[in-house]
Amino acid sequence: MVTIYDIANACGCSSSTVSKALNNYPDVSAKTKERILKKAKELGFVPNLQARALSTNKTWNIGVLFEDKSHSGLTHYFFSQVLQGVKEQAEEKGYDITFISKNLGDDEMSYLEHCNRRKIDGVVIACIEFEEEQVQELMASDLSVVAIDYLSNNISSIMSDNYKGLYQMTKYLISLGHRDIMYVYGHEVFVTQERIRGFKKALDEEGITFYEDMLVESKYGEKNDNVDAVEIILKRKYVPTAIIFPDDYSAIWGINALRSHGIKVPEDISVAGFDGVEIGEMVYPRLTTIKQNTSRLGKEASLKCIQMLEAKTNDNSVITIGVELIEGGTCKQPRNKAEDHKLIERIKKTKSNL
Known part of the structure; x- marks a missing residue:
């Protein structure tokens, strides 16, 4: 040796x-x-990693807290790319990563207890209920903690520019001539709040009055919830000319639900998504969406955590990662108002045949 x-x-x-x-x-x-x-x-x-840990008083081990309600784990269409970025940056700097959970073998424990048991130096948190008591306990600890898409005074945050993303998308639809726009938003988290804020700001700047029924609640990445959202929209007295969905998968399921009612996209209704994942490029026409830099989100979170560890100090800085509007083929100028009555009749006819 x-x-x-x-x-x-x-x-x-x-x-x-x-x-x-x-x-x-x-x-x-x-x-x-x-x-x-x-x-x-x-x-x-x-x-010798053990000797290295003793000499530097560090374990060179970063914890990753990631819990996905859809149980897609490391295959999650969005967060898999984020986590890959965390992994690549950590390895480049000589660190290992450990996934944090409430269980270690047969022992149940809090996230913080797991970190202490594994002698974790710092933690990157992504895709979790941040308001959960155990998550709050972890963020309030002495560990270096970085959160992805969550803002807190206690920790550092790496944020995708969700406000700008929905603002850009709404402005783009308005530039095409749309004024009857609906936003199907994901469950109530910080990201959702920022996107709704961007949606409202874009409407306000264009002199379009915001009404609460322009928002339809759903969940991120959940097929049934987004199909139900389409059903809710089609039951209303008027049919919007454009719908923005919370993510690309939801948008594609939404398009399928609209087509099942005889609605053409984008001829009858324009549809847009959010995230810019690969599936949006695979459908025809290509999905109009906001592309997030998922790999950079993960890398910046990992790098920030390492920087705090090596500086032996924590902070509550915020790094915002830009987004990009992808002009696909699922959005175009709004249908002629004279076609509204025909569209509604077509929807009624399709429903009666279902």
């Missing part, structure tokens, strides 16, 4: 200098550090 003493002899320096270089101490010059790291790699040096 190659040791730091072997590297020191090969480089003609002290073992303490090698140790500092391997642990990225600032009092070793960049040139010396590069030479030592190169020689360590040539010799096939493998660091």
Whole structure:
């Protein structure tokens, strides 16, 4: 087994200098550090992680708290890309990741207890009920905590610009001529609040009066809830010319539900999603959506957590990641008002045949 003493002899320096270089101490010059790291790699040096943890008072282990209600786990269409970003950045900086849960074998415990048991240095939180008592306990602890798409005074946050996303999408639909726009929003979380705020702001700037029935409650990524939302919309006295769904999967299910009633997209109703995941590129016409930079969300969260660990200080900074409007083929100019009566009659006829 190659040791730091072997590297020191090969480089003609002290073992303490090698140790500092391997642990990225600032009092070793960049040139010396590069030479030592190169020689360590040539010799096939493998660091002793337990010894490294003792010498640095760190376990080099970041916890990831991720609970998905749909139980799709690491295959989740949106968060799988976020988590991949967390993993890649952590590995690049020499850290491992551990998933945090309420169970460890047969033992039940809080998230914080799990972190303490596993000697976690810091935690990245994504896709969870942030107001849950155990999550709040974790965020109030001494651990370095970074949350994705959640704002709190106690922790650092990495945010996708959800406000701007819905604002941009609404302005885009208005620019096409739409004024009867409905937003099917996901369950009540911080992200939802920001998107609704952007929706209202865009309407207000264009002089369009906001009414509560322009909002229809649903859930993110839930097929049945978004199909039900379409049914609710079609039962109303008037049919909107455009519908924005909470995410791309919901938008596609919404399109299928509309088509089952004989409604053409985008000829009768324009449809837009949010997220910019790959499935939106696979349907025809391509889904109009807001693309989030999922990989960067994860990488920035991981990097921020590591920076706090290495600086040995916590903060409540907020990093906002930009979004991009993707102009697909599911949105166009609104139908002629003269066609409203024909559309409503077509919907009634389709319902009677179901």
